[in-house]
Amino acid sequence: xxxxxRLVKIAGIEIGIHFSWFFILALITWSxxxxxxxxxxxxxxxxxxxxxxxxxxxxxxxxxxxxxxxxSIVAKSxxxxxxxxxxxxxxxxxxxxxxxxxxxxxxxxxxxxxATSLVLAVLFLLIxxxxxxxxxxxxxxxxxxxxxxxxxxxxxxxxxxxxxLAFFNMVPAFPLDGGRVLRSVIWAFSGNFAKATKISAxxxxxxxxxxxxxxxxxxxxxxxxxxxxxxxxxxxxxSAAGSTLREMEVEAVMKGVHVRDVMRxxxxxxxxxxxxxxxxxxxxxxxxxxxxxxxxxxxLAGIVSLTDVKKVERDNWPTTPVRxxxxxxxxxxxxxxEDLSDxxxxxxxxxxxxxPVLYEGRLIGMVTRxxxxxxxxxxxxxxxxxxxx
Ligand SMILES: [Zn+2]
Numbered sequence: 001x002x003x004x005x006r007l008v009k010i011a012g013i014e015i016g017i018h019f020s021w022f023f024i025l026a027l028i029t030w031s032x033x034x035x036x037x038x039x040x041x042x043x044x045x046x047x048x049x050x051x052x053x054x055x056x057x058x059x060x061x062x063x064x065x066x067x068x069x070x071x072s073i074v075a076k077s078x079x080x081x082x083x084x085x086x087x088x089x090x091x092x093x094x095x096x097x098x099x100x101x102x103x104x105x106x107x108x109x110x111x112x113x114x115a116t117s118l119v120l121a122v123l124f125l126l127i128x129x130x131x132x133x134x135x136x137x138x139x140x141x142x143x144x145x146x147x148x149x150x151x152x153x154x155x156x157x158x159x160x161x162x163x164x165l166a167f168f169n170m171v172p173a174f175p176l177d178g179g180r181v182l183r184s185v186i187w188a189f190s191g192n193f194a195k196a197t198k199i200s201a202x203x204x205x206x207x208x209x210x211x212x213x214x215x216x217x218x219x220x221x222x223x224x225x226x227x228x229x230x231x232x233x234x235x236x237x238x239s240a241a242g243s244t245l246r247e248m249e250v251e252a253v254m255k256g257v258h259v260r261d262v263m264r265x266x267x268x269x270x271x272x273x274x275x276x277x278x279x280x281x282x283x284x285x286x287x288x289x290x291x292x293x294x295x296x297x298x299x300l301a302g303i304v305s306l307t308d309v310k311k312v313e314r315d316n317w318p319t320t321p322v323r324x325x326x327x328x329x330x331x332x333x334x335x336x337x338e339d340l341s342d343x344x345x346x347x348x349x350x351x352x353x354x355x356p357v358l359y360e361g362r363l364i365g366m367v368t369r370x371x372x373x374x375x376x377x378x379x380x381x382x383x384x385x386x387x388x389x
Pocket of ligand 1: 067068071113114169177
């Protein structure tokens with residue numbers, strides 16, 4: 001998730017906020033001011049309730065941030081690049097750039113978050129005890145009217161919410177922390193990362209659907225719209241788990257397939273001196289390709305694509321040579337023995353549609369996104385499990 005605003009850098013980790021966070025901050029402030037603080041102490045004025053609501057909501061997000069920092073700092077210490085932390089509608093997320101390479105790493109990186117929330121809960125509970133508050137009586141769990149001090153009420157809220165955060169995140173449903181812990185354990189015992197991901201993501205989907213059902217039922221039974229929140233979290237969970245499963249399917253289909261299995265051996269290339277007009281009518285309009293390699297002899301000089309052509313006024317096509325508009329070398333390229341999934345990743349990351357295939361520096365073909373998708377469709381249609389070896 002991309003941050004809308006960047007706040008600060010802590011331990012080299014960029015902390016940012018997504019705009020949806022302001023909505024949840026307002027919602028939590030409002031619900032605390034409306035439901036908890038009036039029974040915590042009816043003597044408080046409206047302004048005091050709202051002020052305490054805002055402070056509590058901010059401290060909740062500080063707790064969430066500390067939870068995420070724990071994930072990020074441990075990941076970083078194990079050598080995994082961390083892009084930053086984003087606070088958003090449903091809490092916080094650490095943007096880790098790579099999957100863990102070892103089961104042990106994933107276990108530690110995932111478990112440290114809920115463990116941190118648990119430590120925070122105990123810490124707030126101890127402070128509450130030190131200032132003379134009752135552990136249970138200071139919480140929003142008690143619905144009777146009390147006469148708490150502001151500090152007792154805030155601490156009573158914070159220790160309970162951090163305990164809830166620890167428990168909720170430890171539900172073994174991927175991509176929650178508990179689901180990642182489960183995956184790391186199955187991975188460690190079976191040595192099979194794909195199988196471990198599949199099992200924990202299935203549980204993630206099921207847990208998500210259960211939360212949606214529970215949220216909707218509660219709204220209907222209790223006539224209270226705020227339970228919809230649970231359904232929303234469930235929706236998020238099942239869709240994240242579902243997209244992980246789909247990604248794995250694609251990866252499984254592409255396993256063992258190399259660039260050479262899918263590439264178009266392209267003997268056709270154009271000369272840098274050729275006019276844009278000729279490239280369009282002799283190649284791009286006829287060969288069904290989005291781009292042509294530009295070669296000097298058998299050496300690649302660049303690549304000319306539909307996007308490049310569109311930058312030239314139509315009237316100037318006959319007088320503009322390809323060399324003026326092409327993307328010159330070095331262009332991104334792949335090699336025939338490369339894994340197809342890596343090549344697809346390269347195309348997607350750089351938002352390009354095709355890449356030349358070079359063998360020992362010589363152009364031997366092109367690989368395009370459209371061809372890869374077509375290849376995968378064909379395999380599915382014909383029920384072919386394995387590539388030709
Ligand atoms: Zn976490």
